[in-house]
């Protein structure tokens with residue numbers, strides 16, 4: 001049984017700058033690149049490279065770049081049968097600025113990602129017969145709801161990476177088995193500031209109360225807060241020199257789900273995912289930064 005990722009595909013236009021421009025300011029950057037991105041696609045690529053049997057349900061536009069993206073997914077071993085090419089729209093676009101600290105700002109144009117409607121999802125109902133369903137928030141919310149409902153009915157585990165940050169209906173949270181917010185997203189969902197371990201613990205408890213059994217709050221350089229049924233602990237991460245943090249969260253999510261699919265227990269799966277994310281921040285770009293399983297295992301062996 002496979003992992004199904006239902007989510008976005010973007011073309012990332014990336015430019016490096018010493019610092020982010022202020023409103024009204026023009027700055028000259030360097031190292032402009034066009035790279036494959038989108039949270040759904042990045043997570044599918046991370047899962048596949050980490051060894052998961054992976055399918056991506058998504059939409060692209062009718063532009064020249066879409067074919068290159070699909071070829072890339074296929075080369076990574078991802079099942080692309082449920083990726084629709086939609087006439088009259090562009091593939092999703094992300095304009096990304098990366099500063100000297102490796103941080104980013106991202107502006108999105110949804111394009112074809114907005115066309116992944118519940119009606120379109122129905123044409124790919126068989127893709128929701130899966131072991132795990134992995135969702136993010138760059139496609140219409142109703143589609144995530146429909147996907148989560150259908151996958152739950154078939155007995156799949158539903159994993160939600162609630163990014164980008166937004167408030168979510170209780171109905172969706174109640175369908176989720178495992179949620180993976182970062183600090184900002186956790187605060188948006190719970191109203192609790194996650195600035196230390198007690199904040200993470202309190203936010204996790206609110207998410208448990210919404211019906212979610214397992215909560216993993218990513219804490220950046222401090223690692224993650226792993227909370228199962230109300231019992232939480234911090235798992236420290238790896239210390240690396242970040243050049244670009246774009247898609248670090250996506251890499252974490254894809255690798256985590258891949259490890260779980262391959263039978264790893266939760267805590268080692270979190271370590272595996274942390275290793276994958278640590279490697280990704282040492283490389284530029286989104287899918288260009290995602291490591292393969294052997295690289296992650298080599299890092300874990302050294303640690």
Ligand code: RIB
Nearest residue numbers: 010037038039094247286
């Ligand atoms: O999480 C990183 C991704 O966010 C980028 O690849 C960009 O496309 C945006 O979706």
